[in-house]
Amino acid sequence: MSVPYSTDDAGHPAPSDGLSQSVGPNGPLLLQDHFLIQKMAHFNRERVPERVVHAKGGGAFGELEITEDVSAYTKADLFQKGRKTPLLLRFSTVAGELGSADTARDPRGFALKFYTEHGNYDIVGNNTPIFFIRDPSKFSDFIHSQKRRADNQLRDNNMQWDFWTLNPESAHQVSFLMTDRGTPKSWRHMHGFGSHTFMWYNANGEKFWVKYHFKTEQGIENLTAAEAKAMEAEDPDAHRRDLWEAIARGEFPSWTVNVQIMPFEDAADYRFNPFDLTKVWPHSDYPEITIGRFTLNRNPSNYFAEIEQAGFEPSNLVPGIGGSPDKMLQGRLFSYPDAHRYRIGPNYLQLPVNQPKVEVRSYNFDGPMAYRNGADPVYAPNTVGGPAAAVDLYEAEGYQVSGEIVRSAYELHKEDDDFGQARALWEKVLSEPERANMVSNIVGHASAPEVTADMKKRVVEYWTNVHPDLGSGVAKGLGVES
Numbered sequence: 283m284s285v286p287y288s289t290d291d292a293g294h295p296a297p298s299d300g301l302s303q304s305v306g307p308n309g310p311l312l313l314q315d316h317f318l319i320q321k322m323a324h325f326n327r328e329r330v331p332e333r334v335v336h337a338k339g340g341g342a343f344g345e346l347e348i349t350e351d352v353s354a355y356t357k358a359d360l361f362q363k364g365r366k367t368p369l370l371l372r373f374s375t376v377a378g379e380l381g382s383a384d385t386a387r388d389p390r391g392f393a394l395k396f397y398t399e400h401g402n403y404d405i406v407g408n409n410t411p412i413f414f415i416r417d418p419s420k421f422s423d424f425i426h427s428q429k430r431r432a433d434n435q436l437r438d439n440n441m442q443w444d445f446w447t448l449n450p451e452s453a454h455q456v457s458f459l460m461t462d463r464g465t466p467k468s469w470r471h472m473h474g475f476g477s478h479t480f481m482w483y484n485a486n487g488e489k490f491w492v493k494y495h496f497k498t499e500q501g502i503e504n505l506t507a508a509e510a511k512a513m514e515a516e517d518p519d520a521h522r523r524d525l526w527e528a529i530a531r532g533e534f535p536s537w538t539v540n541v542q543i544m545p546f547e548d549a550a551d552y553r554f555n556p557f558d559l560t561k562v563w564p565h566s567d568y569p570e571i572t573i574g575r576f577t578l579n580r581n582p583s584n585y586f587a588e589i590e591q592a593g594f595e596p597s598n599l600v601p602g603i604g605g606s607p608d609k610m611l612q613g614r615l616f617s618y619p620d621a622h623r624y625r626i627g628p629n630y631l632q633l634p635v636n637q638p639k640v641e642v643r644s645y646n647f648d649g650p651m652a653y654r655n656g657a658d659p660v661y662a663p664n665t666v667g668g669p670a671a672a673v674d675l676y677e678a679e680g681y682q683v684s685g686e687i688v689r690s691a692y693e694l695h696k697e698d699d700d701f702g703q704a705r706a707l708w709e710k711v712l713s714e715p716e717r718a719n720m721v722s723n724i725v726g727h728a729s730a731p732e733v734t735a736d737m738k739k740r741v742v743e744y745w746t747n748v749h750p751d752l753g754s755g756v757a758k759g760l761g762v763e764s
């Protein structure tokens with residue numbers, strides 16, 4: 283078979299695919315062998331720093347189609363009825379490193395990038411509608427507690443429970459994590475959620491608060507703790523493999539896109555703080571409305587270029603969609619693009635996977651690895667015909683805020699507490715077998731040898747606050763007197 287010749291990175295025909303240049307067949311090698319030097323030097327630079335969180339993942343490309351008219355709520359181009367928008371979806375675990383097992387008990391990242399007519403729109407979600415904390419100043423401490431100790435670099439369940447029990451707002455999310463939804467069967471068999479509250483505004487400037495729910499059309503399927511553990515040993519890449527193989531077979535996974543919409547004025551005295559990331563909006567107050575669906579239909583052709591270097595950021599917003607006073611969202615609007623500037627480089631938005639599909643006419647120039655051709659003028663405003671801001675598109679995005687500068691928790695709304703919604707999950711939603719599995723998952727996790735007797739008592743107290751039956755089940759399993 284005739285094949286094209288291989289080259290070095292500058293396109294020169296390669297003199298050999300496996301022989302270095304030496305002084306005689308047995309002699310030393312030569313520094314002049316540019317082909318060898320480039321190969322070795324490039325190999326040393328094959329990695330970028332792995333993500334501090336969500337390091338292990340996989341993803342695929344697809345398409346969003348909007349089937350319902352929601353123009354009364356948002357003028358965002360991608361959400362207009364009939365619109366089809368290409369997208370990238372990356373799934374991940376949170377705490378494990380690049381080579382870690384896919385079936386570990388952990389939330390799953392569910393990060394979407396939509397390539398819209400107004401630039402990229404990203405929803406950096408999870409497979410749970412809530413999160414462990416509600417203030418970003420706790421985030422690095424939270425993640426440290428879930429990762430590794432300083433001294434022996436081991437994971438440590440005592441440290442995890444220490445953080446969770448000292449931060450009771452975590453109870454709702456830890457409840458989700460300890461049900462069998464904490465170990466999904468595959469990425470195809472779980473929901474995704476935007477989790478945060480975002481703002482939508484329509485062409486008349488009317489504003490709404492919105493939450494996104496992406497419902498799996500494959501159905502929810504989970505592993506038991508024992509099945510997940512066994513799969514960690516059998517195939518640590520089980521979820522990456524499942525997604526890749528399903529798409530390769532032409533079995534394209536899909537999700538229904540639902541939203542909950544809250545009138546702007548309701549937020550002030552809604553019974554829960556609607557911006558608190560540890561809370562859902564109960565469906566009885568704000569039912570889910572279906573607006574469309576998306577399908578994944580194409581595997582990446584180069585994992586590193588298209589998935590490892592993909593940079594998702596909630597700050598990628600488009601006209602018709604804004605942020606909200608959700609403090610975690612506010613923190614993430616900064617921290618995600620900042621992570622990409624460090625991990626990939628300041629021009630990460632010029633890489634094909636991150637590049638918008640529309641023409642970029644930015645006045646940001648140069649920097650490492652810049653290749654976008656920015657033409658004169660290099661400043662704004664100018665009188666020489668350079669592009670000018672689309673002020674009209676953003677007219678409605680502002681809203682009134684006022685207050686003293688403080689360091690304070692959110693003001694409580696009338697039904698806000700740390701345990702009520704976790705209790706609703708236990709009481710109203712979980713079946714009897716799901717409750718039994720939740721108890722045994724908690725007991726299994728808190729029975730690790732490093733978890734101290736004192737910590738086990740705190741674990742029991744934490745779950746008793748969610749529900750006395752849950753507390754007594756955990757106490758019994760841990761051998762703690764309740």
Ligand code: NDP
Pocket residue numbers: 411458461463473497502562563564565566702703704706707710711712716
């Ligand atoms: P609903 O009964 O209207 O909704 C309950 C939700 O729980 C449904 O979305 C259901 O959808 C989901 N669910 C079902 N089984 C499980 C499970 N084993 N683990 C996690 N979620 C499950 O009640 P409310 O809206 O009043 O919420 C009650 C509680 O349900 C909340 O406190 C929260 O813990 C949980 N929940 C609420 C959500 C919301 O946005 N309101 C979303 C998800 C959970 P599905 O089976 O399709 O996931």
